[in-house]
Every structure is written in structure tokens, then in C-alpha cells.
Amino acid sequence: MPPATSVPDTAPADSNSLTVRRLLVDLQGGFSRHWHGGDAFQSQYYNALSMSFPVGEQSFIDSVRDGLKLLPDTPEQVALRDTVERFIGQEATHRQVHSLYNAQLEKQGLVNRWQHWATRRIEFGRSRNIHPRHMLAVTAAYEHCTAVFADGTLRHDSWFAKADPRMQTLWRWHAAEEIEHRAVAFDLYRELGGNHAWRVRWFAYAVLVFTLDACRQTVLNLYRDGTLFKPATWWSALRFFWGRNGMAWRCTGPLLRYLRRDFHPDQESRQAPAITSHALAIRWLTDNANSWQKVR
Numbered sequence: 001m002p003p004a005t006s007v008p009d010t011a012p013a014d015s016n017s018l019t020v021r022r023l024l025v026d027l028q029g030g031f032s033r034h035w036h037g038g039d040a041f042q043s044q045y046y047n048a049l050s051m052s053f054p055v056g057e058q059s060f061i062d063s064v065r066d067g068l069k070l071l072p073d074t075p076e077q078v079a080l081r082d083t084v085e086r087f088i089g090q091e092a093t094h095r096q097v098h099s100l101y102n103a104q105l106e107k108q109g110l111v112n113r114w115q116h117w118a119t120r121r122i123e124f125g126r127s128r129n130i131h132p133r134h135m136l137a138v139t140a141a142y143e144h145c146t147a148v149f150a151d152g153t154l155r156h157d158s159w160f161a162k163a164d165p166r167m168q169t170l171w172r173w174h175a176a177e178e179i180e181h182r183a184v185a186f187d188l189y190r191e192l193g194g195n196h197a198w199r200v201r202w203f204a205y206a207v208l209v210f211t212l213d214a215c216r217q218t219v220l221n222l223y224r225d226g227t228l229f230k231p232a233t234w235w236s237a238l239r240f241f242w243g244r245n246g247m248a249w250r251c252t253g254p255l256l257r258y259l260r261r262d263f264h265p266d267q268e269s270r271q272a273p274a275i276t277s278h279a280l281a282i283r284w285l286t287d288n289a290n291s292w293q294k295v296r
């Protein structure tokens with residue numbers, strides 16, 4: 001990785017300058033089953049996450065759209081409205097790219113069950129006519145989780161170093177944009193009067209549901225891949241969560257920061273890393289400017 005000093009860590013941490021981009025990665029020709037450096041577990045874990053994105057990100061879009069309808073039409077809210085529109089543009093692009101990705105997974109014989117579990121829960125929530133603030137709180141919670149994983153993706157080169165170069169680009173581009181727009185749903189939730197207690201309750205719900213679904217879908221993928229019962233698969237899983245720079249060590253603390261009453265997504269860790277999340281995102285987008293095109 002380039003030295004941490006190559007980008008100032010005072011880069012603007014607001015979301016006012018969100019750019020909607022088209023990713024210049026071609027997945028039409030497919031990719032190998034174990035695109036993550038031949039590692040079955042990591043390939044199928046990330047495949048599982050990808051399977052959740054089209055439905056999940058559509059729900060995020062719907063929740064901020066519903067929230068926007070309740071935002072007073074005042075000059076003070078013009079900037080937030082524009083940012084929310086750009087958030088929708090970014091998430092819509094993520095959906096599109098991950099739908100193409102998931103179409104390749106289907107060709108490889110994998111079955112996406114996560115999308116149905118998520119759809120059922122979302123439809124249930126909407127059928128109860130709960131206040132849009134609740135769906136926004138769920139979105140803000142997932143956005144925090146994705147921002148934490150995104151930070152790891154850009155900070156720890158080893159997370160994707162052995163992956164197919166196209167997949168490295170895809171996952172890092174998604175990570176950079178997740179960091180860029182991590183505060184949008186949170187800010188809208190607060191503008192609409194969302195409180196701390198419900199924010200924390202929905203966060204606990206989101207983490208629980210995400211963990212269960214990610215486990216179920218990964219196991220299903222590995223089963224269909226024929227690698228579920230191989231010792232190498234389980235050894236890889238162990239290292240992935242508990243090894244050097246493992247998910248458990250790197251993500252648990254940052255995830256729990258969400259419980260703080262004074263938490264805001266654009267606050268950087270108090271442990272003062274050498275380079276902030278936002279600077280990591282800017283650095284990746286700058287260094288890989290030939291991998292994307294500005295849409296607006």
C-alpha cells in the first residue's frame with residue numbers, strides 16, 4: 001500500500017460532494033468460482049454478501065425516499081435533499097453491478113436465498129405501516145456496518161490482495177462509496193426526529209439478522225460449491241475472523257461505537273489511525289480514477 005501520508009487525513013468528511021460513478025469493470029465473461037485467490041471460504045462469504053445487496057440496497061433507497069417526503073421543504077434542507085438524491089444514485093449503481101455479479105453466481109450453480117429472507121422481512125415491516133423513521137434507523141444501522149467493513153477493505157490490503165483484480169476493483173469501489181455516503185441515512189433519521197434509543201434497538205436487530213443471514217447463505221454457497229466439509233474451508237474461516245487483521249479484531253470495536261450517544265458516522269476513531277476512513281476512500285478513488293466514470 002502507498003504510505004499513509006500520501007493523502008491528508010483532514011480530507012472533508014461531509015457528504016455534500018457525493019459523486020455518482022459508473023464502474024468500468026466487465027463481469028460479463030464471468031469469473032472463477034474461487035476468485036478470492038483460490039480460497040473457497042472467502043469467495044463464498046463475499047458472494048453471500050453480494051447476494052444480499054440488490055434487495056438490501058433497494059430497501060435503503062426506499063427508506064430514504066420515504067424519509068425525504070417528510071423533510072420540510074425549506075432552504076435549510078436543500079443540501080440534505082441533494083445529498084440524499086446522490087446517495088440514491090450511488091446505491092442504485094451498486095445494485096446494478098451486484099445484480100450482474102449475482103447473475104454469474106447463478107450460472108455457477110449457487111442459489112440466492114438471502115434475497116427472499118430479506119424481502120419477506122421488508123414486506124412484513126412495510127405491511128405494519130411503521131413510521132418511516134424506523135426503516136431509516138435500520139438503513140442507518142446497516143450503513144454503519146458497511147462503512148466499518150469498507151474501512152477494513154481499504155485499510156487492510158491483505159483482505160483482497162489475492163483476489164481476481166476485477167473483484168478487487170469492484171469491492172474497493174463499493175467500499176469507497178460506502179464510506180463517502182455513510183452519514184446520509186443517519187443525518188436524515190436525526191433530521192426527522194429519530195432518537196438514540198430506537199437507533200440502538202434497530203442496530204442490535206440489524207447486526208443479529210445480518211450475522212445469521214450471512215452465516216446461512218455462506219454455508220449454503222459452500223455446500224453447493226462442494227467445499228463445505230473440507231478442512232481448508234474451516235481453517236480459512238478461522239483465519240478470516242480471528243487471524244491477523246481478522247474481521248473479529250478489526251470490526252467489533254468500530255461497530256460498537258454506534259452505541260455511543262454522541263456517535264456520528266463521520267467521526268473518525270478516537271484511536272487516531274494514521275489515515276482516516278475518508279482519506280482512504282479518496283485515495284483509492286484518486287489512484288483508480290481509470291476504473292470509473294463520473295455520471296453526475
Ligand SMILES: [Fe+2]
Pocket residue numbers: 057090091094174178
Ligand atoms: Fe452500497
Ligand SMILES: [Fe+2]
Pocket residue numbers: 091143146178181
Ligand atoms: Fe450504502
